[in-house]
Amino acid sequence: MNILVCLKQILDPEVPARDFHIDPAQREAERGAANLVTNIFCENALETALQFRERSGNARITALSYGPATAEETLRKALAMKADGAALVVNDGNPNPHPLTVARVLAAAILQLGQFDLIMLGREAGDWGAGQTGALLAEELGVPCVAFADSIESAGDKLRIRRQTEWGWEIVEAQMPVVVTITNDEHNVPRIPKVRDVMMSYRQPLTKWNVSELGVNAGDAYYEVTELFIPQKETRCEFAAGDTEEERAGAFAKRLAELTSAL
């Protein structure tokens, strides 16, 4: 069985708000001193794929990324986590392509890489968080899509996919090929690669293309960012006052009671 996991490298979302700056003219976040990391849901997807391979035994996992040249780091880490192969489509154009372009580029790369039974992506990225790439990729490939999954099992010639809903969860039976977007769960926390595997990952082959080599029609308009800004919050906290803890707790309780009785 052939599994493809798509991974995106993003600006570290853990950067505290005070160190986060934007370039309003470019309508982009500034890199600043922030690290570049693999989007967490993409790592959850890779972890889910690795666990599937460990259970089923005969799966091959290819990691694919579309991004700047630095996204090679994301793929080296995927190899260190024990993906079987990796490919990078280098984006030398618009640094923030819209999700339809991303889906088209990924679809074109997938055609080059071969046939896949299961294509996995994170449910959204921690930077722009559009939450569309998986669904649009499924449409570009003409295959079904199951969203918000947290585990996948083999069931004969089908897959049993467990996915989260706002009420609880559902089991989806899916024929292959299928696109699945992955969300986080206590069972798919990404593993930490061994130091030796990290070193070895740099010796492994990694396929690289430029977008132009793939012949993608990525030029269509989809949406345009007309403005990017940091919202100014005006909230001013009223701290509970009092000389003793009991008085302060009393003041806090009074405010809670006022507010809840007003609801």
Add this chain to the structure above:
Amino acid sequence: MKDIAIILFASAGFDKAAQGLTGAARRLADQAGAKLRAIVVGAAETVAAEVARIADTVVVADQPEVADYQPELCLNALTQICREIFPAAVLLSNDTYSQEIAPRLAHRLAGSAVGDGIEIRMQGDAVRVVRQVYGGKAQAVLEMKRSPAVVWLRARAFQPAPARAAAGEITRAALDLKPDPRTRIVERKREETGEARLEDARVIVAGGRGVGSREAFAAELQPFAEILGAQMAASRAACDAGWAPATWQVGQTGKKVAPDLYVAIGISGASQHMAGISEAKNVAAINTDAEAPIFKHCRFGIVGDYRKILPLVRQKLAAVAK
């Protein structure tokens, strides 16, 4: 002006999200001088009747193939209905099913999708949507470049619309559906919280890393939540530690809630968490660290150890209740 459409899944009922979605769409339609056309998927006459009080027309897709949500069949049905209506915009809520199919629906209609909108407006003929990016640290305005604009909204955060004098006409969708065996939902499990959905809760008591243990959630936070008539929630740190179930998780990687009051206990207020509560009307916090970012988002707060404060607060609240 072409019409504005909304998609409602009847299984959720005409809940706060459906009301907010309908309200947002009604105002957008009025602004654009367009009709509001509702599409109800699934069998629930009450939902169709409720939405007909606000929409100009309602089309119901209650055929057995789509009455229980199945991704491929529902997508196919909605594509057919939207091709008939030919709307300028299709609005959905931010539930699992809507998010799963909205980008695909946009693709099939040669439109553009955008999600998690907190504001939507017309700019001339174009639809503009405001949404949070970078985990809530920034906001972006996006202009949709293809039509229809398929937009899912943080629907609970929008005001409902008043009923109109004349109810809209309700019709049944004419659909040509072929079986699609490629995917099938074979099991549906509702976690029994015994309560309404967290997304619909009016008061929420949430615990974070500072709560310290699973036992403390049960022994300290639960009784406090009961006094306030609140539902329980947790930060990602508390869920990852196994102190609270994953279904309680609020934040960028969890649920987006919009309560009237959100009481954060032992939650520092990292932007990933705040991204889930940006629509809360009032935030209150208990934290040992007066410099914790959570206080920057609070209407009121108290600095101290919740283990000492909560029993006192519970006492006072119980006294007030009497």
